Amino acid sequence: MxxxxxxxxxxxxxxxxxxxxxxxxxxxxxxxxxxxxxxxxxxxxxxxxxxxxxxxxxxxxxxxxxxxxxxxxxxxxxxxxxxxxEKDVQELARIVAKERSRREIKPVIKVLEDVSSIKDDGTAKTKELIKQTKALKDLTDDLDTLMNKLVNQKQNWLTKSVFKLMK
Amino acid sequence: MxxxxxxxxxxxxxxxxxxxxxxxxxxxxxxxxxxxxxxxxxxxxxxxxxxxxxxxxxxxxxxxxxxxxxxxxxxxxxxxxxxxxEKDVQELARIVAKERSRREIKPVIKVLEDVSSIKDDGTAKTKELIKQTKALKDLTDDLDTLMNKLVNQKQNWLTKSVFKLMK
DNA sequence: CTAAACTTTCAATAATTACTGAAAGTTTAT
DNA sequence: ATAAACTTTCAGTAATTATTGAAAGTTTAG
Missing domain, CATH: 1.10.10.10 (Winged helix-like DNA-binding domain superfamily/Winged helix DNA-binding domain)
Incomplete structure (x- = not known):
């Protein structure tokens, strides 16, 4: 080629x-x-x-x-x-992750919070809505936090900090 | 509401x-x-x-x-x-991550590999292309691997396995 | 100030992507 | 076998999103 x-x-x-x-x-x-x-x-x-x-x-x-x-x-x-x-791929990844978190993930978490905190009227369908949106909110929150933590490690975050801990 | x-x-x-x-x-x-x-x-x-x-x-x-x-x-x-x-959010995340890796990320890694392994003709622009696509390939690879590892931890992968290691 | 060099804006249009609905296909009950 | 109940397919159409290009805007040089 x-x-x-x-x-x-x-x-x-x-x-x-x-x-x-x-x-x-x-x-x-x-x-x-x-x-x-x-x-x-x-x-x-x-x-x-x-x-x-x-x-x-x-x-x-x-x-x-x-x-x-x-x-x-x-x-x-x-x-x-x-x-x-920006020529450094790690820095690029950092910028992209931060921006997407701010622009897309944070607003969704807000909606999930609102929806999952409606008044429990005792019906099964309301309970299910609350339970499932809560679970989704927690997951989204965790992923967002993880992503931001990863991305804030200034030096070789991926290989150095994470891989050895997970092998 | x-x-x-x-x-x-x-x-x-x-x-x-x-x-x-x-x-x-x-x-x-x-x-x-x-x-x-x-x-x-x-x-x-x-x-x-x-x-x-x-x-x-x-x-x-x-x-x-x-x-x-x-x-x-x-x-x-x-x-x-x-x-x-699927009602379990962790399982959902696992499926989505696996599918996206397979459908989108893997094929891109393949292209980056191909591009970054062209013959070095000694010109600055070729060197730059090789260097940058190689860096991108490594990053994409790392992220893909990380994602798949995370997502394969069967039990409460996020909170249990990762957070404590990164705090 | 004026004109040239350049950049931005945005209404019109093109390209892409998603959706409809009716016809064709499939399965099940009798 | 037949018909009713249901699902799938897909050509046509609608909705959305991206792109153009020319006019308006801005900056700089002289």
Missing amino acids: EYQEAKEKFINTWGSLGTLWGINKAMAQIQSLLFISTKPLSMEEIMEELKISRGNTSMNLRQLMDWGIVTKEIIRGERKEFFTT | EYQEAKEKFINTWGSLGTLWGINKAMAQIQSLLFISTKPLSMEEIMEELKISRGNTSMNLRQLMDWGIVTKEIIRGERKEFFTT
Whole structure:
């Protein structure tokens, strides 16, 4: 496999995996491109490489910056803006986990709390609703906590801290 | 909040969270409904409760059964088929994690392996591609392994095994 | 200040994904 | 075998989500 083919394969695969970490295709593709680039890229270059429109590029770059995954680079002597992504995978994972926890998991936990704390009127169906949503709330809470703990270990959290404890 | 309101809130919230665990809305809603039901439900009852068509119900039930989350119940004396979902949240999490690993993560790891093992032609961009995809492959691998290990602890894996080790 | 270089916004449109409903298929009871 | 009861399939349609491109906005140089 040649460089160009490998590069395209990577961008496509990682792009379509977007759903797994909760972002859309173009966003994921832009990030992928920056991730394997040896230098910051301009909007022009990104558009050209991915064959997407200016507007699309602009909007998705903005979202990536909102997530804290991509940053603007000022290059002296250049009028254009350039973009880079976080290059350290552990740091990336940390950012993604934090954001998803904040944006998606926390709000769900809130709803589960509300639902599981309705008044028990003694009927079987109410009891079941309370019991099951409570269980789900506890599980979601535990997973969220675990994820955040993992992700806050600054140094090689995965291999160092966890694996040896679980083997 | 009354039972009916709480129930609807739960089904909607859990339904729209579908993306987080990788299934579509109707699928997630059907599962939610069964999850808080005190008895197995027929297709008729599911359609009625969720206001969705027969075809939609049939297809999504089939998918839920493919995932191993929902099972058919035969009720004696009844001609109709009835459905139930796994009621234990830990077991549910285990099934979901296993399926997502198999369906989504493993194939991505394969691609990352392929891409990261292209021939190093000595150029900076090839080196960068190899280095970064390798790092991503290692991370994805680690996360996948961790997830599967967690999820295979049969008894109270989360609270018992992991938390105390990380505090 | 003005014009050029660049970025953002957003209404229109395209692409994708989900849903319906009726016809075809299957199973069970008689 | 036949018919009733039920489930599945799938072409057509609807709903949702992503993308374009051109106009409006912003910044910088001179």
